[in-house]
Amino acid sequence: MTKVKYIRISSIDQNTGRQEVNAKDFSKIYVDRISGTIPFQDRKEGKKLLADIENNSITEVHVNSIDRLGRNIIELLTMIEFLNQNSVNLFVENIGMYSLIENKPNPSFKMIISVLGNVAEMERSNMLERQRQGIELAKAKKLYTGRLYGTRMADDEVLNKYKIVVKELKNGESLRRAAKIGGCSLGTAQKVQRLITKL
Structure with a gap:
């Protein structure tokens, strides 16, 4: 059995130490320094992990928390389905649960991940709304000098x-x-x- 771990941190300056506490337990560790909003298949180490899975060289993947894989519930469920189809067991450390039990999908796992994924999406939506409100307040006080919310530079x-x-x-x-x-x-x-x- 080949057991690996996937780690994602949002910026190059963040420390991976918390997610690497059990590093010696794995044959390989994949570390991406990238935003969780970037699709898994577009991440440098994410691509390598997917390729290794397709080459049948991995049987078990560990992550510290489910949001390391992504923050979009559809992408998360698609990723879990991909792992299931390739008989790769996903273990999420902070909830202590496997995606497969005796090589069959764990229904409790999928239900909990759906809830956690929806909560993560809601938290991100609330954060963006608070950001928008903060900008509107700053604009009202004539303190905001950035671009208008929702606009982007060519x-x-x-x-x-x-x-x-x-x-x-x-x-x-x-x-x-x-x-x-x-x-x-x-x-x-x-x-x-x-x-x-x-x-």
């Missing part, structure tokens, strides 16, 4: 605004270093990099 505007980041990335600098030099977040640097690759 690709060429992003590249023009972050010329330094574009230059550093083209010169081979790392995302983290380019973000620091360009005075922006890592997420912005990642977006700039995606735009550059499309040019």
Whole structure:
């Protein structure tokens, strides 16, 4: 039996220590430093994990909590179905439960994951609503100078605004270093990099 663990943290500066406390129990650990809103199949280590599963080299996957796999309930259930079809048992540590029992889907697991997934979606929706309300309040007090909520910059505007980041990335600098030099977040640097690759 090949048992592995998948770890996701939201930023490059976050520590994976809490999720790696039992690292010695696994033959391999996959670590993604990326937002939970990014689909699992679009993550660097997520892709590797899916490929290894399809190659029948994994029988059991552990995650610290279900939101490490994603924050969208449909994506979560699709991922669990993929694991079930490949006879891969998923163990979620914070609820102490397996997705399969004697190689058959665990109905209690699916029910609990559905509830947790819906709660995670609701929390994210509430967070975005609080953010919107905060911006509206700041605008009313004439304290907000950012873009209007729900609007987005065109690709060429992003590249023009972050010329330094574009230059550093083209010169081979790392995302983290380019973000620091360009005075922006890592997420912005990642977006700039995606735009550059499309040019």
